[in-house]
Amino acid sequence: MNAEAAIMNARQWLWLIAKRVIFTIPILFGVATATFFLTRLAGGDPAYQIAGPFATDEVIAAVQKQIGTDMPIGDQYAAFLGDILRGDLGTSIFTDRPVISDLADRLPATLTLVILALAFSLVFGLALGSFAAYRRGRAGDKVVRVGSFSALSVPDFWLGLVLLFLFFFRFGIAPGPTGQIALGATAPRDITGSAIFDAAITFDSAAFRAALHQLWLPLMTMVFIFTAPITRLARSAVIESLTSDSILFGRACGLPKRQLWAYATRAALPPVVTFVGILFSVLLSSAVLVEAVFSWGGAAQYAVNAIRQNDFPAVQGFVMAAGVFSVAIFLVVDILYRVIDPRVRL
Amino acid sequence: MTPSDARHPILTVENLFVELSRKKAVTPILQDVSLSLPEAGMLGLVGETGSGKTMTARAIIGLLPPGVHVKSGSITLDGSELLVDNSTAMREVRGVQIGMVFQNPRTALYPMSSVEAQMKRVLRAHLNLARPNRATRIHEYLRLVGIDDVRRVARSYPHELSGGMAQRVVIATSLLCEPTVLIADEPTTGLDATIQRQILELIADLQARFSLSVLIITHDLGIVAQYCDSVSVMNEGRVVEHGPKRQVLKSPAHEYSERLIAASDLRRIRRAKTSEPQ
Numbered sequence: 001m002n003a004e005a006a007i008m009n010a011r012q013w014l015w016l017i018a019k020r021v022i023f024t025i026p027i028l029f030g031v032a033t034a035t036f037f038l039t040r041l042a043g044g045d046p047a048y049q050i051a052g053p054f055a056t057d058e059v060i061a062a063v064q065k066q067i068g069t070d071m072p073i074g075d076q077y078a079a080f081l082g083d084i085l086r087g088d089l090g091t092s093i094f095t096d097r098p099v100i101s102d103l104a105d106r107l108p109a110t111l112t113l114v115i116l117a118l119a120f121s122l123v124f125g126l127a128l129g130s131f132a133a134y135r136r137g138r139a140g141d142k143v144v145r146v147g148s149f150s151a152l153s154v155p156d157f158w159l160g161l162v163l164l165f166l167f168f169f170r171f172g173i174a175p176g177p178t179g180q181i182a183l184g185a186t187a188p189r190d191i192t193g194s195a196i197f198d199a200a201i202t203f204d205s206a207a208f209r210a211a212l213h214q215l216w217l218p219l220m221t222m223v224f225i226f227t228a229p230i231t232r233l234a235r236s237a238v239i240e241s242l243t244s245d246s247i248l249f250g251r252a253c254g255l256p257k258r259q260l261w262a263y264a265t266r267a268a269l270p271p272v273v274t275f276v277g278i279l280f281s282v283l284l285s286s287a288v289l290v291e292a293v294f295s296w297g298g299a300a301q302y303a304v305n306a307i308r309q310n311d312f313p314a315v316q317g318f319v320m321a322a323g324v325f326s327v328a329i330f331l332v333v334d335i336l337y338r339v340i341d342p343r344v345r346l
Numbered sequence: 347m348t349p350s351d352a353r354h355p356i357l358t359v360e361n362l363f364v365e366l367s368r369k370k371a372v373t374p375i376l377q378d379v380s381l382s383l384p385e386a387g388m389l390g391l392v393g394e395t396g397s398g399k400t401m402t403a404r405a406i407i408g409l410l411p412p413g414v415h416v417k418s419g420s421i422t423l424d425g426s427e428l429l430v431d432n433s434t435a436m437r438e439v440r441g442v443q444i445g446m447v448f449q450n451p452r453t454a455l456y457p458m459s460s461v462e463a464q465m466k467r468v469l470r471a472h473l474n475l476a477r478p479n480r481a482t483r484i485h486e487y488l489r490l491v492g493i494d495d496v497r498r499v500a501r502s503y504p505h506e507l508s509g510g511m512a513q514r515v516v517i518a519t520s521l522l523c524e525p526t527v528l529i530a531d532e533p534t535t536g537l538d539a540t541i542q543r544q545i546l547e548l549i550a551d552l553q554a555r556f557s558l559s560v561l562i563i564t565h566d567l568g569i570v571a572q573y574c575d576s577v578s579v580m581n582e583g584r585v586v587e588h589g590p591k592r593q594v595l596k597s598p599a600h601e602y603s604e605r606l607i608a609a610s611d612l613r614r615i616r617r618a619k620t621s622e623p624q
Contacts, residue, residue, distance in 0.1 A: 244453065245450060245454050246453060246456040246457065248409065248448070249454035249455070249519075250456065251409055251440065252407055252409060252445075252448075253440065253441040253445075253471070253522075254437045254468070254523075255467060255471050256437070256471055259471065263456055266458055267456075340458070341458060342460075342503040342505070343457055
């Protein structure tokens with residue numbers, strides 16, 4: 001590729017990314033609006049919870065005035081949008097800290113879990129799916145199909161509890177549900193809030209081992225469950241590409257099996273990658289339950305507590321953050337799609 | 347007997363029976379098919395859709411679809427039997443001794459790789475060439491099939507090529523490891539009428555230049571009339587007539603061949619009429 005073509009190419013990529021970022025604005029506006037009204041629809045005023053069960057009407061009114069729930073809904077909405085534009089997600093009613101710093105502390109832990117789970121599920125799902133496609137109708141295929149079907153029907157929190165019971169309680173090879181770093185274990189310097197990531201970037205091997213020790217069980221819970229749908233999709237996509245003309249021509253040219261396998265798997269990647277993008281938001285909601293089981297202390301667990309306590313700003317902040325990351329993942333998927341498949345125009 | 351038929355046959359199919367078995371039902375696909383492709387000759391295999399032409403080709407190259415298998419018969423290439431149960435041996439036949447060209451060139455090429463990348467993989471599968479020699483050979487073969495802008499085409503992805511260009515690339519790929527036999531399964535069906543002729547001329551030219559033995563599968567008797575030495579006519583999984591081109595086309599012995607010829611004449615007249623106003 002000559003220099004001119006390379007510049008053209010870079011321009012097209014930038015344009016693609018810019019377009020996506022511009023599209024993000026109305027999407028996030030929609031997300032913000034929906035969350036705002038949904039949290040209000042759920043009913044309940046956090047002022048009652050803050051003020052306590054025996055508070056007088058005056059106290060409640062004072063609290064309402066303080067947190068702004070005394071204003072008409074339209075004004076609240078306008079104030080909310082204005083704050084967002086300034087990059088302010090409000091102050092959590094219960095932690096009394098800016099929601100944005102609460103999330104900044106907790107999101108990395110959640111994202112570590114979700115992104116690692118996504119990556120491992122993708123690798124395992126592709127491997128198992130293409131293996132099954134190759135052995136279509138034979139014993140290996142049947143095992144994978146039955147296995148993935150059973151994994152699909154297992155609820156994540158239940159699996160987390162069962163794994164805890166087995167590996168922590170029975171075999172004693174996994175730690176208990178004590179969060180990202182066990183009490184008394186060497187913790188890495190806190191940079192991002194994700195223990196394993198911080199340990200990795202500070203080359204702290206003791207802390208890395210400690211974090212890994214805590215991580216593998218919740219990670220396994222999520223990987224186990226999300227490998228299943230990817231496996232099933234990968235299997236059908238590889239079967240489809242195996243029966244394509246180009247594989248037949250490849251065989252007619254005497255290409256070795258390994259090459260044909262690589263051809264079929266690569267041709268099956270685009271639908272699988274798209275699906276993984278969709279799976280991201282499903283994984284976030286699964287993280288809510290898995291974090292609760294393992295006391296992970298991430299943003300998902302924070303959101304659950306916020307919902308329970310009618311902490312509107314915290315709930316809105318979490319949903320906004322989830323929206324931003326979902327859009328970001330879709331952008332990554334879009335880019336990957338174009339890298340994998342040359343037929344897709346920039 | 348014409349001279350072409352008297353030539354030593356390089357590829358022979360004898361009493362081939364192929365069937366499809368699904369669950370307990372067995373459906374015959376080919377019944378007692380015999381063919382003989384003379385060395386450096388061009389044999390046309392004609393018949394309507396579903397007559398078993400493609401299945402015969404795929405049986406020869408050992409790539410029958412799932413569930414379809416050879417029941418009995420013999421296929422020999424240069425005297426050695428191909429119907430032995432040995433997938434590695436067959437892999438050495440495919441691409442090396444027999445090249446195959448398919449109906450739809452745009453789907454035959456691998457969509458995710460550039461022309462050069464996929465041709466390299468075919469080369470690497472069979473020949474032990476140094477890296478620079480591989481590129482040289484690929485360019486040489488692309489030029490051979492009548493591509494002028496070799497560099498651009500080598501860099502292109504299949505979807506960027508026209509149908510005719512893609513078929514040239516397919517032909518170059520299938521000849522890359524110098525097979526002696528080329529099976530062309532309806533190589534022009536998916537192409538524009540003007541391109542069809544160019545591709546046929548190319549195949550005929552390559553056949554003459556490299557003394558290739560070509561088995562061309564078609565339902566167009568015009569192609570047979572112009573390019574082939576001999577012809578086999580298939581109907582409902584059987585070869586109903588075989589002989590030198592002239593003999594079969596002029597005085598078909600079988601009633602089905604007669605009908606096929608009549609139909610093709612009609613078609614040619616119709617085509618001439620529709621193309622006149624242009």
